[in-house]
Amino acid sequence: xxxVIVAIGVAFIISLFGTPIAIKVFTRxxxxxxxxxxxxAMHQGKKGTPTMGGVVFILAxxxxxVAGHLALTTLPDQQIAQVEPTITALVLLGLMVFSxxxxxxxxxxxxxxxxxxxxxxxxxxxxxxxxxxxxxxVALYFPSTMTxxxxxxxxxxxxxxxxLSFIRDIPALEIGKIGSxxxxxxxxxxxxxxxxxxxxxxxxATGASxxxxxxxxxxxxxxxxxxxxxxxxxxxxxxTVRDPLEIALIAGAAxxxxxxxxxxxxxxxxxxxxxxxALGLGxxxxxxxxxxxxxxxxxxxxxxxxxxxxxxxxxxxxxxxxGKRVFRMSPLQHHFELAGWSEVNIVVRFWIIxxxxxxxxxxxxxxxxxxxxx
Numbered sequence: 001x002x003x004v005i006v007a008i009g010v011a012f013i014i015s016l017f018g019t020p021i022a023i024k025v026f027t028r029x030x031x032x033x034x035x036x037x038x039x040x041a042m043h044q045g046k047k048g049t050p051t052m053g054g055v056v057f058i059l060a061x062x063x064x065x066v067a068g069h070l071a072l073t074t075l076p077d078q079q080i081a082q083v084e085p086t087i088t089a090l091v092l093l094g095l096m097v098f099s100x101x102x103x104x105x106x107x108x109x110x111x112x113x114x115x116x117x118x119x120x121x122x123x124x125x126x127x128x129x130x131x132x133x134x135x136x137x138v139a140l141y142f143p144s145t146m147t148x149x150x151x152x153x154x155x156x157x158x159x160x161x162x163x164l165s166f167i168r169d170i171p172a173l174e175i176g177k178i179g180s181x182x183x184x185x186x187x188x189x190x191x192x193x194x195x196x197x198x199x200x201x202x203x204x205a206t207g208a209s210x211x212x213x214x215x216x217x218x219x220x221x222x223x224x225x226x227x228x229x230x231x232x233x234x235x236x237x238x239x240t241v242r243d244p245l246e247i248a249l250i251a252g253a254a255x256x257x258x259x260x261x262x263x264x265x266x267x268x269x270x271x272x273x274x275x276x277x278a279l280g281l282g283x284x285x286x287x288x289x290x291x292x293x294x295x296x297x298x299x300x301x302x303x304x305x306x307x308x309x310x311x312x313x314x315x316x317x318x319x320x321x322x323g324k325r326v327f328r329m330s331p332l333q334h335h336f337e338l339a340g341w342s343e344v345n346i347v348v349r350f351w352i353i354x355x356x357x358x359x360x361x362x363x364x365x366x367x368x369x370x371x372x373x374x
Contacts, residue, residue, distance in 0.1 A: 003068040003245070004245075008064070011060045016263055019263070019264045023050050026051065033274070046269070049271065051271070052108075053261060054104075054278065054281070058277070058280045060260065061096065061284075065089060086144070088159050092287040092291060093250065093284075094134075094135050095284055096280045099279045102275075106275040125189070128193075129185055137181060139158060141177075142158060158242060162179075162180045194302060195281050198278075198308045199277070199278040202266055202343060204347045205273065206262045206266075207351050208350070211351075211355055212301055214251070216289075221244070254284055301358055301361035303356070312330045
């Protein structure tokens with residue numbers, strides 16, 4: 001627990017005090033956010049606000065992970081924990097960093113062209129598929145070699161599973177390694193685009209991501225406390241995952257970094273996360289679902305992202321088939337803007353929706369544990 005707290009604190013401090021520096025740097029570089037001409041009229045006042053702020057909390061998360069590992073070295077020898085960096089960390093941080101890199105290219109092109117059209121759809125899609133495929137393969141082909149103090153293997157799990165999962169792996173839904181890589185790619189694409197579509201109002205995506213990441217920190221730490229790899233835990237309802245303490249540490253660090261960033265990103269935002277941050281967070285959230293074996297639970301845990309994404313899908317299908325729009329504008333938050341809601345009201349109410357999804361998901365997770373115990 002000490003390592004997780006250290007990581008959260010370090011990430012929060014770096015992000016809180018590093019974001020103002022990023023604001024000054026990006027302002028001098030004239031890295032301002034272009035605004036779509038067809039977007040809500042009230043957004044034109046945001047033109048020129050520094051973007052690519054996701055660089056700050058991605059960097060803060062990576063540094064905090066290192067700090068958390070330094071704290072792990074003080075744990076007693078009998079404590080089950082992986083002191084050295086693991087494949088789990090490589091996959092999770094890799095998904096965050098390289099998904100963020102795809103977004104960075106998009107942001108860079110927008111700033112350079114002074115236009116809201118950055119990386120084309122095919123380029124962005126190819127980047128997401130490549131990142132998902134590479135780290136999906138790594139997650140499935142490198143089992144753990146963790147051993148206890150006697151040298152006996154205590155965990156030979158891979159980061160991802162070859163079965164679909166809800167709260168645990170579902171043995172009846174075995175899909176094999178190739179099928180699992182395809183599913184991982186789909187989850188990465190869905191999560192990155194979901195967070196990206198949600199990032200349309202000041203602080204909206206950042207606040208929602210904090211809730212989801214904090215929930216994954218709780219889930220992973222609970223799995224660590226009831227871990228099948230722990231020789232001191234012999235109950236049959238333990239969790240078969242790899243490196244849950246690593247997952248909790250990274251999720252906590254990312255949540256803390258986002259809270260520090262939110263201080264400057266809330267309305268009126270002094271900096272935007274850009275596609276750099278949105279795609280980075282989406283990649284990490286996808287990795288969390290994969291590594292904690294809760295892929296289908298993500299549909300509830302990230303309920304706000306699902307709702308906003310579906311609003312876009314519904315709008316496109318309706319317009320192409322009937323020529324009519326269901327919403328005044330999609331994504332959904334812009335519909336309410338045009339309906340006369342203030343930006344702050346929309347953000348707070350959507351945060352409430354995000355919190356409800358997180359609460360339901362955590363309730364299902366814990367109730368499954370109670371059912372297994374009984």
